Amino acid sequence: MSRAPRVQQLAEWLIRAACRRLPADIRAERCREWTAELPAILGDESIRPPVRRAMRALSFCAGISRTTRQLDRSARSGARRSRSSQWRTGAPAAQSPHVAVRALLGFLIWLVVVFGVIALVRVLPHASGWPLGVIVALGIGFDAFCLADIARAARVRHLPKWAWVLICLIQTPAGGIIYLSIGRIARPRPAPPGGQAP
Amino acid sequence: MKLTGPLERVLRVLTADPSAPHYGYDLMKAAKLPSGTLYPMLARLEQDGLVGSEWEAQREDAAGRPPRKYYRLTAEGLRVARLELAQAASRSPARQAGYGTARPTRGSTARPAPGSTR
Numbered sequence: 001m002s003r004a005p006r007v008q009q010l011a012e013w014l015i016r017a018a019c020r021r022l023p024a025d026i027r028a029e030r031c032r033e034w035t036a037e038l039p040a041i042l043g044d045e046s047i048r049p050p051v052r053r054a055m056r057a058l059s060f061c062a063g064i065s066r067t068t069r070q071l072d073r074s075a076r077s078g079a080r081r082s083r084s085s086q087w088r089t090g091a092p093a094a095q096s097p098h099v100a101v102r103a104l105l106g107f108l109i110w111l112v113v114v115f116g117v118i119a120l121v122r123v124l125p126h127a128s129g130w131p132l133g134v135i136v137a138l139g140i141g142f143d144a145f146c147l148a149d150i151a152r153a154a155r156v157r158h159l160p161k162w163a164w165v166l167i168c169l170i171q172t173p174a175g176g177i178i179y180l181s182i183g184r185i186a187r188p189r190p191a192p193p194g195g196q197a198p
Numbered sequence: 199m200k201l202t203g204p205l206e207r208v209l210r211v212l213t214a215d216p217s218a219p220h221y222g223y224d225l226m227k228a229a230k231l232p233s234g235t236l237y238p239m240l241a242r243l244e245q246d247g248l249v250g251s252e253w254e255a256q257r258e259d260a261a262g263r264p265p266r267k268y269y270r271l272t273a274e275g276l277r278v279a280r281l282e283l284a285q286a287a288s289r290s291p292a293r294q295a296g297y298g299t300a301r302p303t304r305g306s307t308a309r310p311a312p313g314s315t316r
Contacts, residue, residue, distance in 0.1 A: 033222070033267040034237075040223045040266075060223075063233030070238045 014061035106181025146176040219268035248275030
């Protein structure tokens with residue numbers, strides 16, 4: 001039967017994906033440790049129908065995912081205490097305003113964008129197609145900017161990265177604005193190589 | 199160290215035979231804990247030096263099975279674990295007598311019995 005190896009492959013893939021959160025120096029060892037547990041689970045005769053063994057292996061992977069998230073969090077809080085975090089290499093991050101202030105700011109920007117577009121469409125003659133083309137191009141560019149920002153961010157706030165990607169894609173101006181105002185974590189620009197004279 | 203229900207169960211399994219090494223799934227089954235609870239706990243115990251780990255040597259008869267990582271209490275860990283378990287037992291003698299689901303009364307220092315929160 002080809003189900004067992006396939007479940008094992010899926011489980012190994014899930015564990016590898018979870019291990020990507022870990023710091024590089026312990027990643028490979030942890031990954032080896034957890035994938036080595038899979039044969040014991042999938043070959044556990046005390047769990048009777050084989051389907052339940054497969055379920056057990058997958059729930060094991062879910063637990064591993066929770067574990068790596070927790071290990072990552074505790075490693076990060078340790079790094080923050082020792083001030084050796086990656087984001088600390090540049091200028092210190094600006095204190096970002098309260099989430100309500102940022103949400104309000106995002107909403108105002110959204111209002112300006114939407115009414116600006118409506119006004120633009122009304123003012124310009126309908127016959128020419130170019131305003132629509134420009135708006136669509138701006139929308140695509142904005143989406144691309146947001147997605148690139150999510151991809152490059154080490155962390156985002158409140159939601160997992162994939163959820164922010166979905167939000168940005170589903171509603172073009174609003175989703176991206178919500179991400180930038182609420183989900184994005186302000187990060188300092190990397191320090192210029194020469195250093196600026198004060 | 200704060201002795202929570204899951205931690206107490208892991209320590210009971212580990213102190214039952216301190217010289218026996220346990221791999222992760224073995225501990226999960228013996229302590230009836232999900233992997234998402236067990237492994238962060240083991241990582242914390244290992245960081246505190248209470249639990250040590252070692253890789254299984256690759257054996258010929260192990261039919262392609264990858265080597266496992268085994269966990270075991272350190273000498274310090276065994277001392278701390280026995281102390282904590284003895285303290286837990288003296289805190290709530292009812293639990294030792296088998297009243298596993300006894301609820302702690304308000305204001306008492308007893309903790310909920312392991313498993314009563316699930």
